Amino acid sequence: MAKSTPDFNQAEMRVVDALDQLEKGQAEHLSMEWLAAEKTFNGERVKHTISIFGSARIPEPEHCDNDDPCLAMAKYYQEARELSARIGRYIEENNMNQTRLITGGGPGIMEAASRGAFDAGHHSIGLNIVIPKEQRLNPFIAAKHSIEFQYFALRKMHFLKRARALIVFPGGFGTLDELFETLTLIQTGKMPRIPIFVYGKAFWDRLLNVQHLADTGLIDQRDLALYHMVDSVEEAWEWIGPILADLNTEYGTESP
Numbered sequence: 001m002a003k004s005t006p007d008f009n010q011a012e013m014r015v016v017d018a019l020d021q022l023e024k025g026q027a028e029h030l031s032m033e034w035l036a037a038e039k040t041f042n043g044e045r046v047k048h049t050i051s052i053f054g055s056a057r058i059p060e061p062e063h064c065d066n067d068d069p070c071l072a073m074a075k076y077y078q079e080a081r082e083l084s085a086r087i088g089r090y091i092e093e094n095n096m097n098q099t100r101l102i103t104g105g106g107p108g109i110m111e112a113a114s115r116g117a118f119d120a121g122h123h124s125i126g127l128n129i130v131i132p133k134e135q136r137l138n139p140f141i142a143a144k145h146s147i148e149f150q151y152f153a154l155r156k157m158h159f160l161k162r163a164r165a166l167i168v169f170p171g172g173f174g175t176l177d178e179l180f181e182t183l184t185l186i187q188t189g190k191m192p193r194i195p196i197f198v199y200g201k202a203f204w205d206r207l208l209n210v211q212h213l214a215d216t217g218l219i220d221q222r223d224l225a226l227y228h229m230v231d232s233v234e235e236a237w238e239w240i241g242p243i244l245a246d247l248n249t250e251y252g253t254e255s256p
């Protein structure tokens with residue numbers, strides 16, 4: 001027997017039902033969450049951010065039980081910390097009070113990045129997310145610089161709204177989601193192009209064969225240039241340093 005195909009009206013009805021189920025309270029919560037984050041950014045007078053993404057599960061080497069994958073990945077914790085310290089130091093030394101480093105506020109690479117900023121006397125902002133596992137605000141973010149979200153979608157919009165550069169360290173589904181959403185938004189013209197640095201060639205080369213997407217016509221060859229691979233703190237800084245210097249020239253002297 002042939003399968004029945006839902007007609008257009010049935011599909012429309014499902015959309016209407018779904019919208020009905022979205023309670024008024026939920027819609028209000030969405031807008032409150034968005035506005036609460038706006039309030040914190042505006043209260044802190046933040047206009048430009050450097051966002052760092054990466055695994056919630058990469059610990060510092062001291063917390064590995066000497067097992068190989070843990071130690072191999074833990075180098076990224078140290079490098080994220082070191083790079084963030086450089087970024088934080090530059091922002092502080094140049095009094096760029098409208099520019100902030102932001103992270104997901106959680107453990108792993110997020111902690112490393114907040115910690116590096118903290119080492120340099122820079123108060124990073126953490127966009128924390130309420131989830132059942134691995135949720136804790138890392139100790140290198142002050143409570144007043146933490147913004148708590150229930151919705152990943154809104155949180156991602158805030159990650160990108162003021163972003164002047166993104167640095168993406170190795171990570172799992174969460175990190176991949178953040179990287180690919182950003183690439184999709186830029187590819188489809190939904191947000192302006194910003195520099196994206198993907199950190200850790202050995203990790204990313206093993207994970208992604210993006211050339212295959214271009215070879216099969218699923219992305220344009222030019223889309224491959226939407227991000228740039230970097231493989232050391234030094235190399236990353238060669239790109240990020242000038243971005244901060246440009247921000248400093250353009251806005252550094254503006255009063256908040």
Ligand SMILES: Nc1ncnc2c1ncn2[C@@H]1O[C@H](COP(=O)(O)O)[C@@H](O)[C@H]1O
Nearest residue numbers: 054055056104106134171172173174175
């Ligand atoms: N526990 C978490 N706290 C804050 N942010 C988180 C957390 N877990 C995931 N995230 C977000 O997603 C990526 C990391 O996800 P992985 O799957 O571990 O790569 C991170 O950039 C956070 O924004």
